[in-house]
Amino acid sequence: MNNRTMLIAATLGCLAGAAFSQTGMHSGYTYSNVTFSPANIFYGNSPGPLVGGMDVFPDGRIAVAEWGLPASVYIIDGLQNGGSAAQVKLFAKGLDNVMGLKIVDSVIYVLEKEGLTQLLDTDGDGVADQYNCINQTFPSNVSMLNLSFDLGFLNNSFLVPLSSDVATGGYDFGSSQQAGTTAFPGRSQMYKVDATGASTPFAGGFRNPNGVTVNGEDIFATDNEGSWMPSSKLIHVRQGKFYGHRTNPPQQFQESNNNAETPPVVWSNFNDATDATGRSWGNPIMLQKGRYRGHFLIPDLVNGEPNKVVRVFVERVGGELQGVLFPFVKSYNNAGVHRIKEGDDGELYLGLLGTNCCWGQRANMIKGFHVLRPNNNVPFEIMAIRSLGQSGFQLEFSKPVGAAGNQAARYTATSWRQVASEAYGGGNRSGFSTLTVSSATVSADGLKVTLQISGLPSAEQLQSQPGRVVKISVNGLSAQDGNALWTQFGAYTLNRYGPGTDYTAVENTTRAVSRDVEAGWKLVAGNGHHFLQFSWDQTTPKNVAVYDMKGEIRFQVNEAKGPRVRLETGKLSRGMYMVRVQEGRKTAARPFMVQ
Amino acid sequence: MIRKVIICTAAFAIGVWAQTRPRDPFIFRTALRSAGTGGNALVCQASAECRNRLIAVLLNPQMTALYSTESGSLYLTRNALPQDGNLTYNHLQFGNRLAWQTGSSAGVTMHRNDAAQSWELRQGGSTVASTIVYKGFNLAGNVATLKHNLVAGATTVSILETPEYAAVGGKPGLRRTIAVSGLESGQSVRVRLSGSVSPETWTAESGGTLEGSNPIYLNISSNGTAIVTGSWQP
Numbered sequence: 032m033n034n035r036t037m038l039i040a041a042t043l044g045c046l047a048g049a050a051f052s053q054t055g056m057h058s059g060y061t062y063s064n065v066t067f068s069p070a071n072i073f074y075g076n077s078p079g080p081l082v083g084g085m086d087v088f089p090d091g092r093i094a095v096a097e098w099g100l101p102a103s104v105y106i107i108d109g110l111q112n113g114g115s116a117a118q119v120k121l122f123a124k125g126l127d128n129v130m131g132l133k134i135v136d137s138v139i140y141v142l143e144k145e146g147l148t149q150l151l152d153t154d155g156d157g158v159a160d161q162y163n164c165i166n167q168t169f170p171s172n173v174s175m176l177n178l179s180f181d182l183g184f185l186n187n188s189f190l191v192p193l194s195s196d197v198a199t200g201g202y203d204f205g206s207s208q209q210a211g212t213t214a215f216p217g218r219s220q221m222y223k224v225d226a227t228g229a230s231t232p233f234a235g236g237f238r239n240p241n242g243v244t245v246n247g248e249d250i251f252a253t254d255n256e257g258s259w260m261p262s263s264k265l266i267h268v269r270q271g272k273f274y275g276h277r278t279n280p281p282q283q284f285q286e287s288n289n290n291a292e293t294p295p296v297v298w299s300n301f302n303d304a305t306d307a308t309g310r311s312w313g314n315p316i317m318l319q320k321g322r323y324r325g326h327f328l329i330p331d332l333v334n335g336e337p338n339k340v341v342r343v344f345v346e347r348v349g350g351e352l353q354g355v356l357f358p359f360v361k362s363y364n365n366a367g368v369h370r371i372k373e374g375d376d377g378e379l380y381l382g383l384l385g386t387n388c389c390w391g392q393r394a395n396m397i398k399g400f401h402v403l404r405p406n407n408n409v410p411f412e413i414m415a416i417r418s419l420g421q422s423g424f425q426l427e428f429s430k431p432v433g434a435a436g437n438q439a440a441r442y443t444a445t446s447w448r449q450v451a452s453e454a455y456g457g458g459n460r461s462g463f464s465t466l467t468v469s470s471a472t473v474s475a476d477g478l479k480v481t482l483q484i485s486g487l488p489s490a491e492q493l494q495s496q497p498g499r500v501v502k503i504s505v506n507g508l509s510a511q512d513g514n515a516l517w518t519q520f521g522a523y524t525l526n527r528y529g530p531g532t533d534y535t536a537v538e539n540t541t542r543a544v545s546r547d548v549e550a551g552w553k554l555v556a557g558n559g560h561h562f563l564q565f566s567w568d569q570t571t572p573k574n575v576a577v578y579d580m581k582g583e584i585r586f587q588v589n590e591a592k593g594p595r596v597r598l599e600t601g602k603l604s605r606g607m608y609m610v611r612v613q614e615g616r617k618t619a620a621r622p623f624m625v626q
Numbered sequence: 627m628i629r630k631v632i633i634c635t636a637a638f639a640i641g642v643w644a645q646t647r648p649r650d651p652f653i654f655r656t657a658l659r660s661a662g663t664g665g666n667a668l669v670c671q672a673s674a675e676c677r678n679r680l681i682a683v684l685l686n687p688q689m690t691a692l693y694s695t696e697s698g699s700l701y702l703t704r705n706a707l708p709q710d711g712n713l714t715y716n717h718l719q720f721g722n723r724l725a726w727q728t729g730s731s732a733g734v735t736m737h738r739n740d741a742a743q744s745w746e747l748r749q750g751g752s753t754v755a756s757t758i759v760y761k762g763f764n765l766a767g768n769v770a771t772l773k774h775n776l777v778a779g780a781t782t783v784s785i786l787e788t789p790e791y792a793a794v795g796g797k798p799g800l801r802r803t804i805a806v807s808g809l810e811s812g813q814s815v816r817v818r819l820s821g822s823v824s825p826e827t828w829t830a831e832s833g834g835t836l837e838g839s840n841p842i843y844l845n846i847s848s849n850g851t852a853i854v855t856g857s858w859q860p
Contacts, residue, residue, distance in 0.1 A: 100654065100655075101651050101654040124650070125651030125652075125653055125654030125655075126654065126655070127654065127655035127656065143655055144655070145655060145678060145679050145695075146655065146679070149762075159765075160764060160765050161762065161763075161764050161765075162762045162763050162764075162765070163761060163762040163773075164761050164762040164773075167679060167695055167696075167760060171678055171679065228759075
């Protein structure tokens, strides 16, 4: 985001605590009024937090880290199961610009600007008493937007994405706009940090990678428009790849890929007037619940943008991922949304860090925390767009389309490519063209419309120039039940021609297991040990075993009774383990990490 | 630079502060930009006055201690608090961090230690190659304990340091309580105590001995706790 964007945001922005407006709310969700107790506990006595990082515990509590310095972590309880009265507890404080918060094994980890920190409550009073540094070796200096962003976790490793070395005005050190300087080495990369704290560069070419998530073994990140980033994008991050943002001198993956940029899953349509998306994206999430299961949601933190949350449907074509974005939550409340998480009942938690101006001025940024709960309403929207090859696309709707669905004139298609240059931000559309929709054929059930489109590139052209955006707009089309269309366009990023297969959500098994387990016991990390705290019948004997990841039992406690069992995990080497509790015929297990 | 080295135990009264802190939070990560010059440069790439990866400990209105998480050193002491007002700590823009107000109320920098690594592992009296690794800190009420590991091959020495304000003969001082574990037979550790800027006096109270005059080291020859107090004439 540049200063111009911030100025626009300041013009359109609202003050913290401004009245909520339903305008732009997705009708499949209901805004839930949340009250926090104690009131005004957050930074600056604000009624809501300034959300830098956020994650959900297996039991449904929410951990929120505020951005800035010194920043705090709060634990919010009471919003599970439809609750609206939230109890807030200050868990940790004195943290530095937390943009990433991840809960692993019910332990909070935060990515501060200059380090990855584990927060432990070893005495069980609900307040962190250990701030353990896991890693602080990734490159960092004191210059402006040298930010560490969201925090991911996969296969016992943390995923740490770093901004490029951005200076005031939005250009990097080392760019032509910062004559006589060079970029701080090692930035603009994602690092993997294992349980021992060892850090390894994983992929590069990022500018402001402000969101990370995983789905199964796949890693995804968002990046934001700016220099060498013509529009924001959702990236399928793979080891050793380069994702487009150049530095001077070049970082290792730019060099090893000889500047060859791996195309994203989806480009946003930045600078697309009232349809614009992706001015400054936060974290993506892969929805696990409801009718959008398998779709991504991505928030936008700039106030006043027309689309605050977009939805992305993804196909796997020729082994690669590509997809289409749709408006989802539009410009409700003029509030920027920085972080989004899904609760166990499909509710959406939105953490605000909207900008009026400039990352550093906390007092001027929009604070807040919103909850959107799914309802029974089914809006009329485009659920998916699938590539059919050079001949066109198939649109899938949430409801049968009305009689006008087979009128080709109801559909328009435009196309362009996003080409990176040092020039700031969007507007770098190359090869913009209007395509011809020659026919529209409605399926028997009325849910699908096949569009024949001419003017799409050949397969060879697409291979040499992937990342072509095809925006399909639908005009004046209603559902058979008369509902107006909510999703009036989809912007598809063509890297290869389909047909492909739908990309689907992989169940978050760790969380599912943990949620079952949490009903019966809780694993609490201590200094050199863990405690198992039982909430089941404490008189019933239980067998407890700790396994390493090879399945070997490392130690066990049989016939344990009472409120808790002490596990001497300090004797274990660092790494992931599994603890299993058996009570009669009931067994539950969960993974945990020994640092 | 005038430097006084006093190797004795409790040569004069040391009043340890009662552990109330001037601000909440009193310990946090930070960085310095144009430290000591009052500058506000946005570019710090070539400036020796810029320092990142610091832990600030606001012990007392007369004592702010900054520890470097890279060198493991007590990097800087200052007999005042950073600019504040409303817990913003002068966090005006982006990476801008600690700053002190100009004028007498801002106090002065009393100590700065620019050594690349302050801790050494010694075997039979000789220094062996080692790396200092910052491990975070513990909080017990208003008492913070910084944690470092000194790693040399298979040897990991744990170093826990609890800093506390101490008024020494009317001068601002810092008591460093250092607990060492993991030393094997024949091993010892030493830490460089002295910095630059102001005359400073270091006193070993227990568990260690002082060595040298410029620089001054604290030697700890066995597992256990050493206490040393430094004071400055601002």
